[in-house]
Amino acid sequence: MHICKFFTNFAADIEIICLMKKVFSLLVAVCMTAALSASTVNYTADNTSIFTNPERGFITMIGGVLSEKNPYGVKGNESSLNKHASNDKGSIVLVHYYLTNYRKTTTIPSKILNAFDEDMEVLRSKGMKAIIRFSYTESSNGDDAAWSYVKEHIRQYKSHWQANADVIFCFQAGIVGAWGEWYYTKNYGDQQSTMNSSRRLVVDSLLAAVPADRCIQLRTPLFKTGYVGNTKALTAEEAYTGTPKARLGHHNDAFLYDYDNMGTYSDTAKQKPYLAQETLYVPIGGETDITEADKAQQWATYEKTTAEMSRLHWTFIQSGYAETTTNMWRNNGTFDELNRKLGYRYQLVNGTYSDQVAAGGKLAVKMQIRNAGYAPLYNERPAYIVLKNGTKTYQLKLAADPRRWLPNGQIATIDEQLTVPSNVPAGTYQLYLYLPDAYASIASNPKYAVRFANNDIWDANTGMNKLNASVTVTSGSGPVNPPQPQGDAILLPATLNKANVTSYSSDMTWYNTDYFDFGPDDGANLDRWAEWNVELRYPGEYIMSAEGYYPNGHEWQVALLNNNDSIAGFHFDRTWDKESLIENGSTNWVLTNIPKGVYTIRVTNVFEWSQPKLKSLTLQYDGELPMAIEQLTEDQTDNTAYDLLGRPVDDNYRGIVIMRGRKILR
Numbered sequence: 001m002h003i004c005k006f007f008t009n010f011a012a013d014i015e016i017i018c019l020m021k022k023v024f025s026l027l028v029a030v031c032m033t034a035a036l037s038a039s040t041v042n043y044t045a046d047n048t049s050i051f052t053n054p055e056r057g058f059i060t061m062i063g064g065v066l067s068e069k070n071p072y073g074v075k076g077n078e079s080s081l082n083k084h085a086s087n088d089k090g091s092i093v094l095v096h097y098y099l100t101n102y103r104k105t106t107t108i109p110s111k112i113l114n115a116f117d118e119d120m121e122v123l124r125s126k127g128m129k130a131i132i133r134f135s136y137t138e139s140s141n142g143d144d145a146a147w148s149y150v151k152e153h154i155r156q157y158k159s160h161w162q163a164n165a166d167v168i169f170c171f172q173a174g175i176v177g178a179w180g181e182w183y184y185t186k187n188y189g190d191q192q193s194t195m196n197s198s199r200r201l202v203v204d205s206l207l208a209a210v211p212a213d214r215c216i217q218l219r220t221p222l223f224k225t226g227y228v229g230n231t232k233a234l235t236a237e238e239a240y241t242g243t244p245k246a247r248l249g250h251h252n253d254a255f256l257y258d259y260d261n262m263g264t265y266s267d268t269a270k271q272k273p274y275l276a277q278e279t280l281y282v283p284i285g286g287e288t289d290i291t292e293a294d295k296a297q298q299w300a301t302y303e304k305t306t307a308e309m310s311r312l313h314w315t316f317i318q319s320g321y322a323e324t325t326t327n328m329w330r331n332n333g334t335f336d337e338l339n340r341k342l343g344y345r346y347q348l349v350n351g352t353y354s355d356q357v358a359a360g361g362k363l364a365v366k367m368q369i370r371n372a373g374y375a376p377l378y379n380e381r382p383a384y385i386v387l388k389n390g391t392k393t394y395q396l397k398l399a400a401d402p403r404r405w406l407p408n409g410q411i412a413t414i415d416e417q418l419t420v421p422s423n424v425p426a427g428t429y430q431l432y433l434y435l436p437d438a439y440a441s442i443a444s445n446p447k448y449a450v451r452f453a454n455n456d457i458w459d460a461n462t463g464m465n466k467l468n469a470s471v472t473v474t475s476g477s478g479p480v481n482p483p484q485p486q487g488d489a490i491l492l493p494a495t496l497n498k499a500n501v502t503s504y505s506s507d508m509t510w511y512n513t514d515y516f517d518f519g520p521d522d523g524a525n526l527d528r529w530a531e532w533n534v535e536l537r538y539p540g541e542y543i544m545s546a547e548g549y550y551p552n553g554h555e556w557q558v559a560l561l562n563n564n565d566s567i568a569g570f571h572f573d574r575t576w577d578k579e580s581l582i583e584n585g586s587t588n589w590v591l592t593n594i595p596k597g598v599y600t601i602r603v604t605n606v607f608e609w610s611q612p613k614l615k616s617l618t619l620q621y622d623g624e625l626p627m628a629i630e631q632l633t634e635d636q637t638d639n640t641a642y643d644l645l646g647r648p649v650d651d652n653y654r655g656i657v658i659m660r661g662r663k664i665l666r
Helices: 003-034 077-090 109-128 147-163 197-209 223-229 268-278 293-299 302-312 323-332 332-339
Strands: 038-044 057-063 092-098 127-133 168-171 215-217 248-252 284-287 316-317 344-352 356-358 364-370 382-388 393-399 410-419 427-434 466-474 494-497 529-536 540-548 552-563 563-575 588-590 597-605 615-622 627-631 656-661 662-665
Touching: 038 466, 057 077, 057 332, 077 109, 092 109, 109 127, 109 393, 147 197, 147 332, 197 215, 197 223, 215 223, 223 248, 223 268, 248 268, 284 293, 293 323, 302 323, 302 332, 316 427, 344 466, 344 529, 382 466, 393 410, 393 427, 494 529
Parallel strands: 057 092, 057 316, 092 127, 127 168, 168 215, 215 248, 248 284, 284 316, 356 466
Antiparallel strands: 038 344, 344 364, 364 410, 382 393, 382 427, 427 466, 494 615, 529 597, 540 588, 540 615, 552 563, 552 597, 627 662, 656 662
16 A cells, blocks of 8 residues: 555544544533533421321211211211311211112112212312212111112212212222121121122122222222132232222221231231232221220230231221220320321432423433332322422423332332423423322312422422422423424324323223223223324334233234324234234334324224223334434524534435534434
């Protein structure tokens, strides 16, 4: 090789290497700057205060025998509610309706049915929720109602229960026997301690009538294991899937009474560990039935009570009955301890938040949250980071599920990147953590928001928890010409789930708050579907994936619709022994020739005799998309793209370019 040519090529190589080093250094510096531009806040736990929080704590019982003359269980008892809220900081009431006058009547008068709605409105006005129980007798002679009447009563009440799901914490199975405690019954197998066919009918009917996102508590562990057909406790994977196993909880109305709690347990060595696992995902609560002082001092000591509630994750217990025991608790400090720790008690440990973010950019949030209570939350509840500047607030939803923040001092870590809306004006915003109710009807009521047990963070007017941190929002962020959804369209690639569903078939219901119900095991579920409006900006191939619960496998049909006409389809299945997405041997949905625009995606279950529960579909673009790297100070009106050496490049150029004041990778 000629020596001059060698040195010329060598110099060119050196220049390229140096350029690559500069680019790499630039990227590292940008990443380091982003990582360092954050502040950490340490929080002080409040371990002494007693305050009201939704869906937990001491309860009081109200209700009575219904008649057309007196159709209410709550209305008219406002003074009891006020006393409960003031003295015990209570947010839940057990509303016990006795249908004694209708145990041999098919039809419940409309006045009584409508009175249920009025009762729930009273609770709604006071920021409270109900545990609902229906029964037919208070007598140990077991004179309850035959199934032929009960099934009609449940059918008539169903629409009223559904309409008031927002202020119902859970149901108790009730109906059977004296006080609805499944003992002393003439119609369902007297003093029977296990599930039988007649009691199964009651549970079947309640599961169908009670709002699908609410649990139903059974009186003993044997009733649940008998109903679901096995003694394996509910797991984290099975939780919140809407199955009977995931919806059936527990109540104990003889808590601490002797070793077996008046027959609640038939084998404590097996059933208490079972409950300890179950109650991480379904609620337990009840009352104690210890009316003798000497027995209360023996069985319900501070040590035994708190240890048992901690172990079995109790969420609520009656504050009045049995007064011999609860008054003893009030005198020896047990009551206050329970009032702090029944249910959940969330505490902020620390948090790290971005100091500065551009509108349309990512706000980094890393938090540690301790649950110092005995139990978790059980009903769905969103969590938001809120940006607040004066009267302007912007809610950024966290992916974290507060139901998964486990109890007895365990710490959950949240580590997320949240997109700040592009329309947020520049300015400095205070940060808040906000856990409102999941139902829109009461979501704005601060009484239904979760208060964290920390010093000086609670804002009672808004129901938000101050994070004692701020972020400065600047203007001009995001990728060059970021795709903007049209109307309610979702930009692909995206995850399609309940939160962003556009529409669904008229008979579609929810197994629970996260999963779609594609129908019972009746072979007639082919007409049930869910749809999303999506904006397709990047024609090409998409990787398909699904999340759900499939006890019998499944097959899905996904269709891309344009004005209700199908223009592309994708079929995939998940069998019993493997998880595979199949479309002509490929996991990719090929949309290469589809013009850009807004389409509808429809998913239908096409596997008859199956009951899958779909949580989400994800369409991930199988290619490279433009991505912002750095904001520069150059002219942001120049639409010409330049390479790193300042030379104009066309649209076919791939690599790092400078365009409109930004470095981007394309």
